[in-house]
Amino acid sequence: MKVCTSNKNGAKRIMAAKRYFDRAYEVQNKRETRALYEDWAEVYDQELEEKQYAQPGRCAEVLREMLPDGEARILDVACGTGLSGRALRAHGYAHVEGCDYSPEMLEKAKLSKAYDALFETDLNEPPMDAVDESYDAVTAVGAFSFAHVDPDALEEMIRVLKPGGPLIIGINEKYHDEGRVSAKLESLEAQGKLEVIKKEKGAHLPGADVDGWVIAARKAA
Numbered sequence: 001m002k003v004c005t006s007n008k009n010g011a012k013r014i015m016a017a018k019r020y021f022d023r024a025y026e027v028q029n030k031r032e033t034r035a036l037y038e039d040w041a042e043v044y045d046q047e048l049e050e051k052q053y054a055q056p057g058r059c060a061e062v063l064r065e066m067l068p069d070g071e072a073r074i075l076d077v078a079c080g081t082g083l084s085g086r087a088l089r090a091h092g093y094a095h096v097e098g099c100d101y102s103p104e105m106l107e108k109a110k111l112s113k114a115y116d117a118l119f120e121t122d123l124n125e126p127p128m129d130a131v132d133e134s135y136d137a138v139t140a141v142g143a144f145s146f147a148h149v150d151p152d153a154l155e156e157m158i159r160v161l162k163p164g165g166p167l168i169i170g171i172n173e174k175y176h177d178e179g180r181v182s183a184k185l186e187s188l189e190a191q192g193k194l195e196v197i198k199k200e201k202g203a204h205l206p207g208a209d210v211d212g213w214v215i216a217a218r219k220a221a
């Protein structure tokens, strides 16, 4: 009888999680996106781990190639529950901070113990509470997507990054192909604010057959 109940709950959880994943590509505005993460926070890690979420590891690996210093101070924007911060820790970075606008996701990030500090901020409403040129690197994994972080927020990420510091973006293929992140990066390059160093297509969520891009840029020195 007990086993039956637990199976039923497990099945319910998986069905709900499937709806969250589908909803992530369907949200239309801030209200819907915040509501999605409020609900999703509880089972986000479980679902993404089941779908073999690859972007946090891919992004941390590219950062490691560009910035081998494990003592570097890193800001992980739209950190969510901390999967991206955990990957950075696993790649040897000792000082990772995170920010996100979802209190529910931030609560999970706190429990992950991957971050030295966490703060709540809406990246589409700058400025965030961070000092100019204070981070050695910025990562944005799964941040840019439909009705999520707008590509204009790249300006704010550059503001808090030290000159010459790497900016690593992990982005799903659908949103990448929509073109707004690439267009913003091209415009920032044309203004001499950064240089795109590398763009690599690969796995995003292989368990759901979704590919994605890792884009690595460096702020102008």
Ligand SMILES: C[S@@+](CC[C@H](N)C(=O)[O-])C[C@H]1O[C@@H](n2cnc3c(N)ncnc32)[C@H](O)[C@@H]1O
Binding pocket: 033, 037, 056, 077, 078, 079, 080, 081, 082, 083, 084, 099, 100, 101, 102, 105, 121, 122, 123, 124, 140, 141, 142, 143, 147, 148, 149, 150
């Ligand atoms: C797909 S999750 C990625 C989380 C984490 N980086 C990861 O790789 O698992 C997207 C995150 O972006 C956050 N987010 C979306 N729009 C945001 C905004 N405008 N400002 C701050 N955070 C935002 C959501 O709350 C959510 O935690």
